[in-house]
Amino acid sequence: MAHLDAGSLDRQTALADLRGTLLGGLRKALAHRTYGGDAFLEDVVQDALLRIMERLSQFQGRSRFTTWAMSISIRVAMSQLRRLHWKDVSLDEVTTARVSDKEASLDVQSEREAILAAMQEVIRTGLTEKQRLALLAELRGMPQDEIARHLGSNRNAIYKLTHDARKRLKQGLEALGFTGDDIGAAISG
Amino acid sequence: MSLSKEEINELVRLVSLTNDEEIDCERCLSLVAEFAERKLAGHSIPAELAAVAHHLSICAECSEEYALLLQMMNG
Numbered sequence: 540m541a542h543l544d545a546g547s548l549d550r551q552t553a554l555a556d557l558r559g560t561l562l563g564g565l566r567k568a569l570a571h572r573t574y575g576g577d578a579f580l581e582d583v584v585q586d587a588l589l590r591i592m593e594r595l596s597q598f599q600g601r602s603r604f605t606t607w608a609m610s611i612s613i614r615v616a617m618s619q620l621r622r623l624h625w626k627d628v629s630l631d632e633v634t635t636a637r638v639s640d641k642e643a644s645l646d647v648q649s650e651r652e653a654i655l656a657a658m659q660e661v662i663r664t665g666l667t668e669k670q671r672l673a674l675l676a677e678l679r680g681m682p683q684d685e686i687a688r689h690l691g692s693n694r695n696a697i698y699k700l701t702h703d704a705r706k707r708l709k710q711g712l713e714a715l716g717f718t719g720d721d722i723g724a725a726i727s728g
Numbered sequence: 729m730s731l732s733k734e735e736i737n738e739l740v741r742l743v744s745l746t747n748d749e750e751i752d753c754e755r756c757l758s759l760v761a762e763f764a765e766r767k768l769a770g771h772s773i774p775a776e777l778a779a780v781a782h783h784l785s786i787c788a789e790c791s792e793e794y795a796l797l798l799q800m801m802n803g
Contacts, residue, residue: 567803568796602761609800610761613793621789655736658743662731678735682789683753695752698787705746712743722744 543595557591558584560605561612568613574620583619587612621682630689634675654717654725661711670704673697745786756783756790764797 543553561584566577574580591608598607662671669690676686683697690697712722731739751759763780766773773781784791 564800564803568800597758601759602765606761606765606797606801610757610764610793610797613796613800614757617789617793617796654740655733658736658740659731662739674739675731675735677788678731678738680788683787684789694789695754698750698752702746702750705743706748708739708743709746719744722740725740725744 543592554588557605557608558588561587561608564609565612565616569616569620572620574616575623579619580616583616584612586619587615590615618684621684622688625681625685628681628685630672630676630681630686633679633681634672636679650721651725654712654721657712657715657717658708661708661715665707665711666704670700670707673700674704677701742786745782747782750786751779751783753783753787753790756780756787757793760790760794760797764794764801768798768801 543550543557562580565580565583569580587608590611594611598604662674666674673686673690677683677697683694683701687693687697692700709719709722713719759777759780763773763777766777784794
């Protein structure tokens with residue numbers, strides 16, 4: 540890692556080594572996915588190296604440097620792949636897709652069904668429109684980066700938005716008399 | 729907002745896991761390398777990294793990236 544410092548004589552060699560490690564690793568990790576081949580990987584690694592250099596001072600040595608660099612390169616690669624996959628899909632398309640009556644109908648015959656019905660009610664009355672949109676898009680598989688792009692935000696802010704929504708839902712269910720245990724039991728029911 | 733049963737089930741799962749304090753994706757990225765190395769080595773996860781495990785159980789994208797990191801490390 541020291542060789543990557545701006546003043547190091549070995550900087551170019553260290554960068555080339557890291558580039559090779561990331562290229563080889565990403566090629567294997569993404570082997571079963573559809574992507575734009577080596578040209579895509581070259582671009583990803585170039586972007587990843589820039590980010591790694593920008594964040595070099597944040598590396599605290601709590602893992603191997605290569606592992607840390609790999610984690611950043613994967614973030615870059617997956618963000619780009621998700622962007623390509625979702626680029627022509629609007630937030631509207633995802634969030635307004637209708638659920639069939641059969642799928643949506645809830646038969647309130649058990650504690651579990653009662654919780655699920657209460658959840659629908661808290662979603663309707665306890666969340667903001669933006670929270671509902673983000674939560675629904677996320678439940679339907681839209682990546683947070685993409686939700687952020689449509690809402691003019693960023694991934695961290697979307698995580699906070701949906702985290703706040705989940706907290707409100709939890710509080711709303713608790714206010715209706717459902718405990719954490721009830722909610723947990725609903726999953727296995 | 730109309731949800732399918734599968735979507736409601738996933739939402740119930742997420743709500744049941746919700747903590748008042750959670751780390752975001754950027755914080756997860758800064759800690760996930762150490763978390764992955766400890767996991768692969770079979771070492772215990774210290775309390776300060778428990779938030780990473782929790783975030784991975786909630787965040788589909790970070791979870792997907794973590795699985796790829798493990799593949800990359802094993803490669």
